[in-house]
Amino acid sequence: MGNTMRLLFVVTVLLLTGLLGVGSKKAHSDGDFEDNEFAEFEDFDDEEEEGTVVEEDAEFPSESESQGQAASAGKNDDDDDDEEEEDEGVVETEDDEFDHMMDEEEFIGFDRDTRAGKGKPHDVPDLKIAKMLMLAGLGVYFLNFLAGKTKNSKLAQAWFTSHKTLLDENFSLVGDDGTSKEVAGGTLMKESENIYTLWCSGRTCVEGMLVELKLIKRQDLINVMATLLKPLADQISQFAEKKGVEKYNIPSSFQMLSEIPEASSFILDKRVCSALEQYESQIEYIHISDQYSGPKNQYDDAQTKMPEVTPSLVFCFNVPGKGKTRVSDIEGTVVLMKLVFYCVDKARTKAERNRQKAEEAFLKLAHSQRQEAAQQRREEKRRQEKERIMNEEDPDRARKLEEKESKRDMKRKQARTKMMKVKGILLML
Amino acid sequence: MSSSTPFDARRPNKIHRYKPKDTNAPGDDPTPDYMNLLGMIFSMCGLMMKLKWCAWCAVYCSFISFANSRASEDTKQTLSSFMLSISAVVMSYLQNPQPMTPPWQ
Numbered sequence: 001m002g003n004t005m006r007l008l009f010v011v012t013v014l015l016l017t018g019l020l021g022v023g024s025k026k027a028h029s030d031g032d033f034e035d036n037e038f039a040e041f042e043d044f045d046d047e048e049e050e051g052t053v054v055e056e057d058a059e060f061p062s063e064s065e066s067q068g069q070a071a072s073a074g075k076n077d078d079d080d081d082d083e084e085e086e087d088e089g090v091v092e093t094e095d096d097e098f099d100h101m102m103d104e105e106e107f108i109g110f111d112r113d114t115r116a117g118k119g120k121p122h123d124v125p126d127l128k129i130a131k132m133l134m135l136a137g138l139g140v141y142f143l144n145f146l147a148g149k150t151k152n153s154k155l156a157q158a159w160f161t162s163h164k165t166l167l168d169e170n171f172s173l174v175g176d177d178g179t180s181k182e183v184a185g186g187t188l189m190k191e192s193e194n195i196y197t198l199w200c201s202g203r204t205c206v207e208g209m210l211v212e213l214k215l216i217k218r219q220d221l222i223n224v225m226a227t228l229l230k231p232l233a234d235q236i237s238q239f240a241e242k243k244g245v246e247k248y249n250i251p252s253s254f255q256m257l258s259e260i261p262e263a264s265s266f267i268l269d270k271r272v273c274s275a276l277e278q279y280e281s282q283i284e285y286i287h288i289s290d291q292y293s294g295p296k297n298q299y300d301d302a303q304t305k306m307p308e309v310t311p312s313l314v315f316c317f318n319v320p321g322k323g324k325t326r327v328s329d330i331e332g333t334v335v336l337m338k339l340v341f342y343c344v345d346k347a348r349t350k351a352e353r354n355r356q357k358a359e360e361a362f363l364k365l366a367h368s369q370r371q372e373a374a375q376q377r378r379e380e381k382r383r384q385e386k387e388r389i390m391n392e393e394d395p396d397r398a399r400k401l402e403e404k405e406s407k408r409d410m411k412r413k414q415a416r417t418k419m420m421k422v423k424g425i426l427l428m429l
Numbered sequence: 430m431s432s433s434t435p436f437d438a439r440r441p442n443k444i445h446r447y448k449p450k451d452t453n454a455p456g457d458d459p460t461p462d463y464m465n466l467l468g469m470i471f472s473m474c475g476l477m478m479k480l481k482w483c484a485w486c487a488v489y490c491s492f493i494s495f496a497n498s499r500a501s502e503d504t505k506q507t508l509s510s511f512m513l514s515i516s517a518v519v520m521s522y523l524q525n526p527q528p529m530t531p532p533w534q
Contacts, residue, residue: 128528130528130529131529134488138488138489138492141489141492141496145496
């Protein structure tokens, strides 16, 4: 349904722009013609009114038949033509004539050719070029859109077919779109023209795997990125890694962020390291987390409750061939998928100890967040109280409120010292 | 590497159905939304002030928005923005058949 709608949309767009182009071209030529015709009837000297009708017909037989009777039609033209016919001797007078005449528009027909170079040369190119350029630009964009769309789709399909066997070995359900009643696999979903997703599920210790292919926006001319990104998000039931900075003996272009050092040394054993070395240019990042709650929501500052978390591994690979990936390159990434599965299996063996630690750490974080929020609320209340006091006109009531405020302030100061102590202890933990 | 596991790692009884991500519109690429808005603004400008180049920019913006839109978004919004920009172009040409003057002239 969505696809047909899009096609319809595109077709209507093309039709409309085509019609528009044709319509306004016609309007232009008609308009010019009319302007010229009316321009002919502009003021002329009375002297020139006589005896030019016949000549006028002779000069402009096709156009001025109907206007032949109009006395003022084309007198100037006739004069000029006469003078032209008289040849070179009249060149100067011709120019004079041109000077006090309106525009080149008065002279239609064969006069226009002689005058094309003079007058206002920049008008003629502008007349339609701008519009043609616009339409051409639109056409180019549209063509690029189509081309990019097909290329992206081809890439995604190629990726899917090349990885299918591997995925089938590891997952019992590959490619679910969530809508069909029966579990049927094999659907590569299209999120947008450059994002394709694939959902796999049914494996030991893995709740599911969502593969997201983010391809370059080839369908959008404006958007030119340098690399392709292909993030994979595995959901597993174990593991922990957070903040801190350490370095390991892997290619130094890698930065390691890990909170619990044992975990990282466990993961980064020899095989993984060698793989990292080998595919250095293709691995964007590997994020292993016990509580992965999705990308940080930057619009939500006052989070007081814990966001939903799931343990997960996120791998992000770059597909090689910056910007000019061909189908063959995709097959090379099959090896990277194997790396993913390897890590998954390793993760199984690491368990509760890390989980506990991570839980604690997270609780801390959430707690401090909650405290902050509560404090903010208290600040708000205080401010409101103060405002009320200010606005209070009755002196008695004002006094009473002030007293209340001061009492509260005292209490708060005491509580604050207590809190500081507790915080200090927690931080030390 | 690890795919040569001796046992079959698949568990057909532990299948989780796909739950489509809820539309985290601000988190993702906001280009289509911006372009949509920009297109509407341009077309209104073009209509009110009869500026042809505004109307043409509006057409481009709505086209870009369409190209970047996600499949989950409905096409009605993009379509309406596009229609608006086309009408802006047509109206500005009908009212003023003179060729387009670029904004710097």
